[in-house]
């Protein structure tokens with residue numbers, strides 16, 4: 548198993564404001580485990596944290612580095628270091644056919660189209676899905692499009708893959724298949740979810756609450772505490788403790 552990174556993901560007092568509100572509040576984190584979960588309820592800042600780590604937004608204060616590089620300033624390094632599997636495949640897919648979608652990232656990185664397509668065909672063959680190559684993406688189901696997005700990320704061989712609610716909207720067999728596929732990957736996975744069950748196998752779970760880390764530890768410690776708190780909040784009629 549390759550060492551996923553020399554230095555991992557670091558946040559140093561990273562603050563993000565959106566619409567005049569502090570959404571991530573002075574986060575200090577050093578993430579180097581292979582299976583990391585970020586858990587939080589709706590609006591806690593999970594997607595914003597993912598976007599920050601991915602370099603899609605810059606912190607208003609503080610600093611973010613991924614493998615030593617600033618992912619916002621150094622997009623080229625970020626593309627090699629990080630892949631993102633978005634919750635909705637339709638926000639990710641750009642091209643009409645499967646092979647074009649798979650080849651795109653490598654072409655962006657300077658590989659000739661013919662070679663990028665050949666790599667796409669190799670990957671599909673390895674997955675037993677050679678018949679997908681020329682298929683219009685529009686003929687794939689939601690679950691298949693999600694899987695295509697994962698393959699597109701794997702084409703780039705990033706050290707770390709950020710997963711945003713990877714199982715949302717997938718049926719149980721598709722979830723089980725995707726879960727096995729992800730578990731077998733050598734890469735570091737950072738999974739963002741509101742579902743504690745998705746993080747039972749994690750090495751480390753960070754519970755994000757109102758843009759801060761409420762608890763950080765092994766799943767056996769964090770998941771029961773999170774579930775108990777969600778049950779407590781669920782028993783109330785309104786999120787009276789949510790600001791704004």
Ligand SMILES: Nc1ncnc2c1ncn2[C@@H]1O[C@H](COP(=O)(O)OP(=O)(O)OP(=O)(O)O)[C@@H](O)[C@H]1O
Pocket residue numbers: 565566567570587588589590591592593594595596741
């Ligand atoms: N562009 C924006 N402008 C203003 N506020 C925003 C913007 N994007 C997100 N927010 C606010 O930031 C907070 C965190 O949002 P974020 O999407 O990161 O949460 P989340 O934990 O991913 O939620 P969910 O589980 O519902 O997807 C929310 O209160 C949200 O309303």
